[in-house]
Amino acid sequence: MPTIVSVDDSTVPGEGSSRLLLLVSSDNKHIVVEEDIMSRSRFISKQVEGFEATSQRHAILLPFSSFVLNKVIEYCSHYRGYYLLEDDPDAAPPGRSPVREWDQEFLDVDRNMLLRIIKAAHYLEIKSLVGSCARAIADMIRGKTTEEMREILGVENDFTPEEEHSPSSKCTG
Amino acid sequence: MEQKTCSSTEYQQEDMARLLARASSLRRQKNARAPALRLPVEIVLNIFSVFPASPLSPHVLYSRPPPWLAVTHVCQRWREISLSSPSLWTHIITETRHWAGEMLIRSKNLPIVLQISPLGRRPSGYKSSSEVALSQASRACFIDIDGFNIWHRPSLCVPAPILESLYLRGALFSPTLPIADIFPEGTPKLRSLCLQGLNISWPLHLLNPDLVELTLDDICEDDRPSLLQLREALSAMPNLNTLSLKHTLPLQSQDSTPHTIMATWEGVTLPTLPSITTLEVAGQSGMEILGFTSSFTFPSLTSVVIGIGWGAAADLGRSSVQSVIISLSGLYRQFTSRLSGPSPYSFHSLRIARDEYDYWCMQAGGQTSQDVDRGCPPWIRTHFDPFFTVNVHRDSPRLAAEDLFKTVCELLPLQNIGTLMVECELFTAYIPWVEAFSRMKDIQNVIVRGSASGAIIEALNDLHAVGAWTQHSATLAEFVPFAPFDNYPTIAHDIFPRMSHLAIGGIDMEIIPEVQAIGETPISLCERLRLALARRLEEGNGMQPLERLGVRDCNITQAHVMQLGEVITHGAVDWDSVQNPHLFGLAGLIVDTSEESDA
Numbered sequence: 055m056p057t058i059v060s061v062d063d064s065t066v067p068g069e070g071s072s073r074l075l076l077l078v079s080s081d082n083k084h085i086v087v088e089e090d091i092m093s094r095s096r097f098i099s100k101q102v103e104g105f106e107a108t109s110q111r112h113a114i115l116l117p118f119s120s121f122v123l124n125k126v127i128e129y130c131s132h133y134r135g136y137y138l139l140e141d142d143p144d145a146a147p148p149g150r151s152p153v154r155e156w157d158q159e160f161l162d163v164d165r166n167m168l169l170r171i172i173k174a175a176h177y178l179e180i181k182s183l184v185g186s187c188a189r190a191i192a193d194m195i196r197g198k199t200t201e202e203m204r205e206i207l208g209v210e211n212d213f214t215p216e217e218e219h220s221p222s223s224k225c226t227g
Numbered sequence: 228m229e230q231k232t233c234s235s236t237e238y239q240q241e242d243m244a245r246l247l248a249r250a251s252s253l254r255r256q257k258n259a260r261a262p263a264l265r266l267p268v269e270i271v272l273n274i275f276s277v278f279p280a281s282p283l284s285p286h287v288l289y290s291r292p293p294p295w296l297a298v299t300h301v302c303q304r305w306r307e308i309s310l311s312s313p314s315l316w317t318h319i320i321t322e323t324r325h326w327a328g329e330m331l332i333r334s335k336n337l338p339i340v341l342q343i344s345p346l347g348r349r350p351s352g353y354k355s356s357s358e359v360a361l362s363q364a365s366r367a368c369f370i371d372i373d374g375f376n377i378w379h380r381p382s383l384c385v386p387a388p389i390l391e392s393l394y395l396r397g398a399l400f401s402p403t404l405p406i407a408d409i410f411p412e413g414t415p416k417l418r419s420l421c422l423q424g425l426n427i428s429w430p431l432h433l434l435n436p437d438l439v440e441l442t443l444d445d446i447c448e449d450d451r452p453s454l455l456q457l458r459e460a461l462s463a464m465p466n467l468n469t470l471s472l473k474h475t476l477p478l479q480s481q482d483s484t485p486h487t488i489m490a491t492w493e494g495v496t497l498p499t500l501p502s503i504t505t506l507e508v509a510g511q512s513g514m515e516i517l518g519f520t521s522s523f524t525f526p527s528l529t530s531v532v533i534g535i536g537w538g539a540a541a542d543l544g545r546s547s548v549q550s551v552i553i554s555l556s557g558l559y560r561q562f563t564s565r566l567s568g569p570s571p572y573s574f575h576s577l578r579i580a581r582d583e584y585d586y587w588c589m590q591a592g593g594q595t596s597q598d599v600d601r602g603c604p605p606w607i608r609t610h611f612d613p614f615f616t617v618n619v620h621r622d623s624p625r626l627a628a629e630d631l632f633k634t635v636c637e638l639l640p641l642q643n644i645g646t647l648m649v650e651c652e653l654f655t656a657y658i659p660w661v662e663a664f665s666r667m668k669d670i671q672n673v674i675v676r677g678s679a680s681g682a683i684i685e686a687l688n689d690l691h692a693v694g695a696w697t698q699h700s701a702t703l704a705e706f707v708p709f710a711p712f713d714n715y716p717t718i719a720h721d722i723f724p725r726m727s728h729l730a731i732g733g734i735d736m737e738i739i740p741e742v743q744a745i746g747e748t749p750i751s752l753c754e755r756l757r758l759a760l761a762r763r764l765e766e767g768n769g770m771q772p773l774e775r776l777g778v779r780d781c782n783i784t785q786a787h788v789m790q791l792g793e794v795i796t797h798g799a800v801d802w803d804s805v806q807n808p809h810l811f812g813l814a815g816l817i818v819d820t821s822e823e824s825d826a
Contacts, residue, residue: 169262176270188273200300207263209302210254215247217303 075102076113077127083120084113091130096179118174122167126174129160129183157186165194165208255303264304271308274298275315313337321360323352328359338368338389345374345398354378368416374398375425383409390414393433397424403447407432422446429456438464439502442471451477454495462498470500471507476519736783753787760794772796 073089075098092098098114105112116123161168172187195203204211211218258264266274275298299306309315316333318340320326331339341360345353354376361382364370371394372379387410397403405426414433421442422433427450434441441464452460454477461467497519508519647670664670736753750758764772773795778788792800 166262169266172270173266176267184270184273185277188270189277191274192277195298198297200297203298203301207261207301209258209261209264212251212254212258212303213300214251217251218300 077123078113078115079120079123080117081119083123085120085123085127087127091127091134094130094133094180094182098178116174117177118170122170122174125160125163125167125171126178126180126183129175130180132156132160133182158190161186161190165206168194258302258304264302268308271305272312272315275309275312318342319360321356324356324359327356331360331363336366339363339366340369341367342369342371343373343379344371358382368392370394372396375404376401377404380404380406380409384411386410386412387414387417389416391416392419393417394419394421395423395425396421397445409433426450429453430460434460434464436463437466439466440469441467442469442473443475444471444473446475448478451475453477454491458495458497461500465498465500466502467500468502469505470503471505472519473507476508736778736787738782753783753791757787757790757794760791764794764796776800 074086075089075092077085077087077092079085089098089102101112101114161171163171168187168190172184172191175183175187194206198206201211299309310333313333313335314337316330317337319330319334319342321341321343341364343353343357343360353374357372357379361379364382365385365387366389367387368389369392370383370390371392373394373396375395375397390410393414395406403424403426405428406422407426407428410433414435416437417433417435418438419440420433420438421440421444423442423444425446427443427446429450429452452475457476461470647667736756737751739749739751760773760776776791776795778791778800788800
């Protein structure tokens with residue numbers, strides 16, 4: 055669960071229609087972002103709903119670095135105002151979904167960064183970003199041998215010989 | 228001594244097993260810190276679920292075993308996650324008994340997808356694995372059986388409470404099978420039904436009011452519904468959005484005439500199908516289709532595919548239907564059938580297209596899509612309402628195409644065609660264009676994509692050479708061909724005296740063609756075009772200056788673009804912003820060299 059702290063008005067500028075949020079990353083960077091941009095995050099939306107019940111203004115502490123958070127904000131900014139099926143399955147589409155080729159370029163990062171982004175997206179409940187990251191990871195290992203997959207993912211073969219050749223594993227590939 | 232050796236070996240083996248287990252344990256500990264293995268289970272499942280999707284293999288069903296299974300060998304954690312996630316195992320692999328049984332267990336009680344095909348299978352293995360897979364048919368939400376056989380039937384005589392899609396295709400070269408006893412308790416959730424090559428009893432018990440997609444194909448003559456039965460069946464399915472009837476409508480006797488066939492349908496009013504978006508009728512004579520399609524009402528945006536029967540298509544063309552698409556193979560059969568003679572119908576436009584008609588259907592229907600934005604000039608839309616399309620599939624037989632196009636030109640009512648659009652590279656050389664153009668008295672627009680423009684330009688040149696093009700040239704306003712320009716290095720300016728718009732694209736305008744007319748000064752394509760347009764501007768004599776010129780994706784200097792701008796009336800070349808650059812782009816006009824030499 056995120057830690058919610060009270061902040062004074064000067065920390066979070068903005069009022070009314072262009073409300074601003076203060077997001078605090080794990081490396082204690084304060085990032086001010088328009089609420090509208092982050093509305094794609096169900097987690098943030100729920101937090102904001104909670105704020106409205108109180109008169110206080112809040113900052114949202116998030117358990118990932120500012121570098122990752124900025125990437126997520128970049129994604130949300132790019133798709134601001136767009137309808138994405140994963141995020142708004144019940145909403146009537148006001149227009150076309152944008153071409154998702156942009157995602158491929160956006161996610162052209164190293165493995166560890168990609169894993170951090172997908173975890174952050176999962177935490178923030180941004181389904182479209184989780185889906186794009188999952189596709190990117192799947193693309194990384196598609197068509198590879200098991201050994202190559204392990205190398206790409208940075209994992210070891212931790213099966214015992216018996217597990218590797220057990221009858222049940224015959225149906226696992 | 229021997230006993231001691233044995234003990235020593237056993238000890239060593241035990242020791243080795245302990246070490247391997249220890250190594251495995253250490254690797255597991257190390258993996259626990261690996262970022263990839265610290266992902267939440269939901270994320271890992273998300274990765275697994277999209278793993279099979281790829282441009283080449285978009286669906287797991289076409290690749291067995293599914294490629295994502297390889298991930299279960301990566302490490303213990305991923306194997307545990309996959310084996311404990313029933314949703315990953317619901318597309319039952321039916322190729323082997325073992326796989327089928329294993330996946331039925333792993334999918335637990337989730338709805339399953341069964342796709343069974345004898346393709347590349349031994350009959351015994353096919354039967355054996357099919358029986359295992361279908362042993363839990365009542366759990367299926369999707370069943371697709373290709374080569375439906377008599378031993379499939381008992382497995383389908385079960386309740387089908389969640390079945391949403393059912394596709395049954397009879398086995399080739401086998402007696403057709405009745406299906407009256409399958410799913411005897413009905414299929415309350417069924418939304419898509421496709422039956423092909425089977426014995427069907429009417430009323431068909433598998434139909435239900437919520438069905439949205441119905442395909443009936445290759446129904447033997449004795450099983451075809453009467454007009455009354457068809458009307459009742461369609462009346463009971465108001466939500467249908469896709470209806471495909473191939474070799475399904477009642478047949479007329481061989482000695483019947485168009486008049487008697489139409490008389491059969493008179494007074495038969497089929498229901499309105501308010502939701503239908505795609506209607507396909509094939510495997511019938513033209514008049515049978517005409518009788519059917521003219522007997523019921525459907526929305527004007529319906530995309531209609533007629534396998535046989537341009538006569539029916541013509542009638543639809545007169546109604547408010549936006550597009551009529553006729554497949555080449557269907558046309559071929561139609562034209563070799565009994566219907567012949569002059570047509571009472573007329574078309575305003577003819578399009579010979581590849582099988583990418585969705586784009587145009589959407590365009591004609593005014594709907595938005597990603598594809599539409601690729602650019603269809605609004606002026607084209609006005610010419611294609613309604614339009615007649617001959618749709619050429621890539622697998623169309625060559626000889627059939629040759630015969631077809633000859634017959635098309637003989638039988639199609641070309642006299643009222645105002646817009647001709649040819650965007651198919653294949654087969655169009657077979658079209659007797661000279662004859663076709665001679666019959667197009669009201670031709671206004673010629674739009675050509677691909678190498679077809681070669682044949683068309685040659686035909687127009689021939690017509691012009693003998694003075695036969697004169698009567699048309701007064702009305703031809705636009706010519707937007709797409710061709711390898713250097714194959715047509717000369718530019719006619721008098722074949723299209725009223726041409727107002729010209730688009731050029733995808734060529735090297737600065738190149739000097741190697742092939743030149745005798746005595747001709749080698750000049751670049753750009754300069755050749757400029758000279759031709761300049762003559763239009765200066766000479767008059769019935770020639771109208773070009774109003775608009777688009778240049779896109781060409782190798783051309785800005786200076787030359789400016790020069791071209793000086794020889795068109797509006798003065799500005801639409802450079803790299805022509806409305807539909809990549810679809811319609813290239814000038815392939817030819818010059819009347821005799822006039823040049825006279826000059």
